[in-house]
Amino acid sequence: MDSGNMAWMLTASALVLFMTPGLAFFYGGLVRAKNIVNTIMLSFIAMGVVSIVWVLWGYSLAFGPGGSFIGNFDHFALNGIAADDGETLIFVVFQMMFAIITPALITGAFAERFKFSTYMIFLVLWVTLVYAPVCHWVWAADGWLFERGALDFAGGTVVHINAGIAAVAAAWLVGKRRNIDRGVEPHSVPFVVLGAGMLWFGWFGFNAGSGLAANALAANAFLVTNVAAASAAVSWTIIAQIKTGKFSAVGAASGAVAGLVAITPASGFVDVVGALAIGIGAGAICYGAVLIRAKVSLDDALEVFPVHGIGGIWGALATGIFAVEAIGGTAGLLEGNGAQMTEQFIAVIATLIYSFIVSVIILKVLDVIPGLGLRVSEKDEDAGLDISLHGERGYVHDGAD
Amino acid sequence: MDSGNMAWMLTASALVLFMTPGLAFFYGGLVRAKNIVNTIMLSFIAMGVVSIVWVLWGYSLAFGPGGSFIGNFDHFALNGIAADDGETLIFVVFQMMFAIITPALITGAFAERFKFSTYMIFLVLWVTLVYAPVCHWVWAADGWLFERGALDFAGGTVVHINAGIAAVAAAWLVGKRRNIDRGVEPHSVPFVVLGAGMLWFGWFGFNAGSGLAANALAANAFLVTNVAAASAAVSWTIIAQIKTGKFSAVGAASGAVAGLVAITPASGFVDVVGALAIGIGAGAICYGAVLIRAKVSLDDALEVFPVHGIGGIWGALATGIFAVEAIGGTAGLLEGNGAQMTEQFIAVIATLIYSFIVSVIILKVLDVIPGLGLRVSEKDEDAGLDISLHGERGYVHDGAD
Amino acid sequence: MDSGNMAWMLTASALVLFMTPGLAFFYGGLVRAKNIVNTIMLSFIAMGVVSIVWVLWGYSLAFGPGGSFIGNFDHFALNGIAADDGETLIFVVFQMMFAIITPALITGAFAERFKFSTYMIFLVLWVTLVYAPVCHWVWAADGWLFERGALDFAGGTVVHINAGIAAVAAAWLVGKRRNIDRGVEPHSVPFVVLGAGMLWFGWFGFNAGSGLAANALAANAFLVTNVAAASAAVSWTIIAQIKTGKFSAVGAASGAVAGLVAITPASGFVDVVGALAIGIGAGAICYGAVLIRAKVSLDDALEVFPVHGIGGIWGALATGIFAVEAIGGTAGLLEGNGAQMTEQFIAVIATLIYSFIVSVIILKVLDVIPGLGLRVSEKDEDAGLDISLHGERGYVHDGAD
């Protein structure tokens, strides 16, 4: 790997890492003030736990030799990777950052009521049993979806659909929050936008880094990433404005994230016109999905499925529609390659089914283990998780301190 | 473009994008708590709207072939840019980030009272009719200022003087805020400094990226950028301290921004001694400009003209004074090339006049279009724009939520 | 320097600069709300003052030719560095960022009570008399510790032990804060985690940039940096949970920082297994050090010595233990090179003694100079430093504004 590509991959890895604190603030701003510490901590501790899992066995399961379904333990603790093999080392690092943020995304579904101790174990199990296999299917050279030719440049299926559907499982099993009939006003809109800004910034590493090189493909990925985020932010904002008469900043931020989600699988395959279509579509579709989600009884608190699940599905299909052969080497539906759509469908469905089922199993098991369980007590939920689980108040402004 | 240069330009583009959320927080901290969402949103939505304008026609008008005044529509929707032309693609991206932040800078002038719907249209018109032409003059190969030899390494005229004088037009036409006779205390000093930190960080991409390569010139630009920011922060802080007896953190942050503004045009041409002079001068001059601005009746709410306008003018002239031939290939006044000062003057004056007049016309037109208008109602202004325009409160800490 | 290495060093320099605002927020969140502006400002102004000192004489003293103890003034104002010598220019920049954050780290010790005017002079003196020499010893080609072969890849001794022991001197001489018997609750846990996220992100530049190239060594440094931060965050969190029953977010953030500190000297020498050991150790050791510090009467307000001093010592020794010859060219104790431990010990002890003594002398002198003095008045301390020294309130949310 030449120094230029290495320079970019080091940077891209740092950028993707920075997305997880970004997510902490994006999610943190959306909850009530009494749960801010907990919400931030759900993301932050993922940086801790998942990094360890990844270097011990996660990477090996995801990218080690094995079968078409999952790798093996050959690279346990990065065994067998030479100290001067920069290409592999930086790939381990870059992929680690993806493994961190994926389960952190799920936490939006069960915000404001999940047991923290159980969550730490959930992280270990979910990365091992769900993330690593799906990652292997899509990105490992011998993964079955990779071999079929499903396109997922930067993680539409592996990261977003995967997290989105696991979020459904989690929201369902942990149950509805107490006392939210009046709706929950985000306690800090600035934090939501700060988080969105950090995510947008970091996403350039996510998408433009996924070609593992600093070349024209990376520049294109960067361009379309920005355009999709922008157009989804605008489309969500305008649609919400038409419906309510107000320009929601949280909506603009959510739209940007929806656009970023949708362009993720497509960023190595589409041009700027495709990006505009994907972005505008993402803003509209995910906004609609949020409205529908509000009508069903599933308390996916921070809309993980409507944004990451639906946004990811839209992106995966849109990749099949708008792929431009001159860019990523594969033509899409609009260039006459309808077959690609089938592969995209298969990847989506397979991820949805596998991730949902295994996530349910993991959560069910954690629920019945004595001393664990998914949900905090009513008393702790009412008082807020910050005081009850973390012994910390988010903000202390009173005269006494 | 080799992988090293591409790596740096990808990074620099991400850094410049990150400046806009930085600006959102810098400005957001300075306003009253009831307008925080609006202020942040003015910057954030620019990332949306301008990105779309830029890839559709903005880039083409700014850098497409045309005349010495403006480009044409040849590259509408990036038409004619090959998928493997990384050099052009990353240039489109890098320049897009400049087009985003420039109108976002203007928003400081009309903070706390501008109609948001009108603003979204203003963004489209201003980038098209003011930003694109001025950008063409200065940076396109056939731009008239470029051909005359005016020096503007990273956007002193294109970005800062341009935004600064448009800010005067906007503050003048939208009128004074209600009820500010007691002065407005920044509602969140931490956000001001957070924003300044993000701006300072992102500015390395702005200036050190403007040579479009990772080489000694970039390293020098990085160095002088940091030195000018630092010395302006210190000079503003000390001068304000002498005058008032207090060390204002907002002053230190404003000084840093003033220094960054002033070094922007110079960063490819001066050495570290020039940077110290430019920085110290920027802190003193912009501080004085703020005091003078407070004496005239123009309610440029967040001091856009004193900092970006005056700072930009000082930087443009200082470039002519301190340019070192060994660095950027052009000598300045101190090295005996007095003629360069003339070019710098012409660029400054041309930008001031053109941007002011066209900004006034745009705003006047928007003011009279039925259903638009520049200013929110008194009731909305009093209640705060967050609730009235955005349906959101910045901070919700009360017991009920 | 090829474009790839230059690209990475530009990026790494920006990342390290970004750590100082990160530190401002990390520290700022930990203090009481009435001192937030002051605490942030202590870090922010270091970006101003130290940058100036560094380019004028700091770099020259640290890296100019001279003796084994300190450089000389040959490179005053960067005299003699050619405009096209990118390699030296970027080295000046990269090292400048280290010189900025080191004294900023010390400020945690005397938070909430130090005189700001005295602090600005302290910055100049400390960087000149303590930082520059120690930096010279360890990193200059003719530094005596460098010549002996002490290993410090990215600044365990130069930055962390150095700041940590100066913090002891400062906390001791400035004395205990008033009215803290009930303990101080951090006033903003979100800011603490934001700061920790920014630090973690920036630290990739710190450590992976310290090889001055984008190569396998940088990738390894990046990897072990992340792993150590992660494992220390987890170990601190779990140990604190076992002791108290709560999952402290401030603890997780502090653990991450402790891990980052400890891996700093080791990051160019150890592999992932070493990083896990160093990280887990750092979390446990620094947590214990905080508990012990709370028992002695030294009011090192934000635990600079327990985290940076003890964490840095652990890292320096652990480098000697876990160094892997295949990575950094030097074997450690576990590979049979016990002699390395001796060098590590000498570097630690020398830094502790020199930094402590000279810091004490500087502070004593500042204390007795009329008009200076270390500590604010009781009245100013009680009212909070924000209002009394800075004329600013951190947060203004009352109806009147």
Add this chain to the structure above:
Amino acid sequence: MIKIEAIVRPEKVNQVTAALLDVGCGGFHYQNVTGQGRQQGVEVFTGRGGQTATRAAMPKTIITTVVQDDQQATVVEAIIAAAKTGDEGAIGDGKIFISSVSDAIRVRTNESGEDVL
């Protein structure tokens, strides 16, 4: 006219205010306070998260409503029903203080007296 001040757990505010409207209160206002009574302290982390300290003063919300004298019993009952934890109640559920108000004036209309409530 009397003023009823109820200090309750912050998480009960929505229930209590809904209950006030149900029994015909014309208005109310509430704000966060820090309060201490018999409630046992909670442990919070101090400093850098190593040490903990016990804080007995806890976040509470005080809800104030001015009503006619004869509404006292109804309103107090409504507040208690809404603010109590479970059937048993729990320490820290709060207190209600009653005091007299001599007049009330509506800013908009200059009206005064009981009609204003």
Add this chain to the structure above:
Amino acid sequence: MIKIEAIVRPEKVNQVTAALLDVGCGGFHYQNVTGQGRQQGVEVFTGRGGQTATRAAMPKTIITTVVQDDQQATVVEAIIAAAKTGDEGAIGDGKIFISSVSDAIRVRTNESGEDVL
């Protein structure tokens, strides 16, 4: 001695407090509260910005001043003049409550009674 508590729109605080000083009030204090009266709710976004909900409880500020009995009329008038929206007033302009205070003590000097105000 009487206590005058005025619940007003937050944006009126500067005017009201200036008016208090004008009519010779010796001091006051104010704080943000959330209040609900007849004022119609405003629509706010909830959750991720898709849905909206109506909130009738709105940010208000309560200004408290303790004055001598005979100042009641002057002070109330001053507050009304400063706090009213336009000439007509608007729903939500606020309310003023009067109650009696039995004593006032100055911490600095231990003085008590009307001189303290």
Add this chain to the structure above:
Amino acid sequence: MIKIEAIVRPEKVNQVTAALLDVGCGGFHYQNVTGQGRQQGVEVFTGRGGQTATRAAMPKTIITTVVQDDQQATVVEAIIAAAKTGDEGAIGDGKIFISSVSDAIRVRTNESGEDVL
């Protein structure tokens, strides 16, 4: 029953509340307010940090405790001792207001009267 409201410097809250517990107060609550009395203003920066303005209204904390009538003197004394700056006191140390409370009810138990305090 009387209500004692002490407006003190924010930095004195811990001392005052400790003093309240010492003299046997059953509970209290406190909150931040902005207050103005005779205290001279402080200069603060406005806008972008160039200009300054004088603000006379300063952050204060109001501590409220309801006690039995006969505790008035003890409690007031305790507050003054804890809230005063130095031996002399300083302008801005605060004020204490006393008013009467007609009843107190404990949410948890429905008890009322002096036992509740």
